[in-house]
Amino acid sequence: MPYTIEEIAKALGARAEGKTDLTITSAAEPAQAGPDQLALAMKPAFAAGLSQGKARAAMLWADAVWTDYEIEAAILVPRPRVAMAGLSAIFDPGQGYGTGIHPTAIVDPGARLGTNVSVGPMAYVAADAVIGDNSVIGPQAYIGTAARIGAGALLHSGVRIMARVRIGDRFIAHPGCVVGSDGHSFVTAEESAVEQARASLGESVTAEGQSWIRLHSLGAVVIGDDVELGANTTIDSGTVRPTQIGNGCKIDNLCHVAHNVRIGNDCLFAAQCGIAGSTVIGNNVTLGGQVGVTDNTSIGDNVVAGGASKVFSKVPAGRVIMGSPAVKMDTHLDGYKAIRRLPRLFEQVAALQKAVFKSGENE
Known part of the structure; x- marks a missing residue:
């Protein structure tokens, strides 16, 4: 859908200058931008590419002198990345999921769907499940027995929400995401080699081989509002109490949150992070890609962990860490x-x- 420069600027809370009635159909990098595209040149280094493209309008940094470039209009933004978030939302064409309930979808008569809920081809909604208003359930998605999903949810194709999971409003789950799978909980009839290794810190292991006995996961998962889970990310159910993820958390692809973990609000985890069981993570914690966190430990509020860090012990609030084992970042860099x-x-x-x-x- 096309928009004028003025409409885009108003939506972004930005300033528009020049021919604000120019119509824009999409965004592009400066050197590749066409006449009907908005060139994204929010740093001087990027603006150098405007001369190579054919854009008539550009998005520039707040104090840019837009008339120095051969363009007819400009949108000036103080926070480029924030402006990009708004712009990408405007021009996102979506996945083309249909509306209503597809003829091949199965919705149990005992399920309750809010108003304007879409259920895609070959999706399944089980008995006693509740789905909030204006939610989209993509193709081949699965909603388990007595699951609760709030309003405005977007479940992409192949998402699995297992039984009794509870999720707040505006939830987004990308393809292959699984919420509520059983935790990896097993025990042996007698003391195991693992228990001995933990108790002795590896000094002696005398236990003989035994078969593993499964602990069932009774706790399910509770997720707050405005949470987004990446493709093929998995969240395990708690053993007795629920695994918990707070409001506003954004978890990337191929991450794993184990049973009984508690995560605070507005945390950001990059791809391939693994959080072992019963760990407690505070608010506004950022984990870089491939960060691993051991079981039964804690990470305080506002901690930042560099990529591939391995956390084996408690981390106090506000600390920046890196390495394996993870230590203060300046200590790691000195080493x-x-x-x-x-x-x-x-x-x-x-x-x-x-x-x-x-x-x-x-x-």
Whole structure:
């Protein structure tokens, strides 16, 4: 759908200048932008590409002198990334999911659907499930028995919401996401090698091999409002109490949250993070890609963990950490610098040894 420069600027809360009635159909990088596209040049380095494209309008940084470029209109934004969020929402064409309940979908008579709910091809909604108003259930999605999903949800194709899971409003789940799978909980009839290793910190393991006995997951999962889960991310049910994810959390693709974990509000996890069972994570915690967190520990509010960090112990609030094991980022960087200096140090020691031995021979 086309929009004028003025309409886009108003939607973004930004300032429009020049020919604000120009019609824009989409956004593009400056060098590839066509006459009907908005060139995204929100840094001076990006604006250099405007001369290579054919854009008549551009989105620029707040104090840019737009008349310095061969364009007819400009949108000036103080926070480029925030403006990009709004712009991407305006021009997102969506996945083309249909409206209403598709003839191949199965909705149990005992399920309750709010107004304007769409259920895609070959999707299944089980008995006693409740889906809020204006929600979209994509093709081949599954909603389990007595699950509760709030208003404005978007479940992409192949999402699985298992029995008794409770989810707030405006939930987004990307393809292949599974919420409410059983936790990885097993025990042996007698003390196991794992228990001995934990108790002795690896000094002795004498237990013989045994079969594993399964602990069923009774707690399900509780998720707050405005949560987004990436493709193929999995959230395990709690053993007795629910696994919990707070409001506003954004969890990337291929992440795993194990049973009994509690996550606060507005956390951001990048791809391939793994949170082991019964760990407690505070509010506004950011985990880089491939961060691993051990079981039964805690991470305080506002912690930032660099990519591939491995957290084996409690982390106090406000700390920036990195490494394996994770330590304060400045400590990790100092250690890394020291490791890089080792070859030079070895050379210096070798030269010193040679000089000392040669001096001894001369005596």
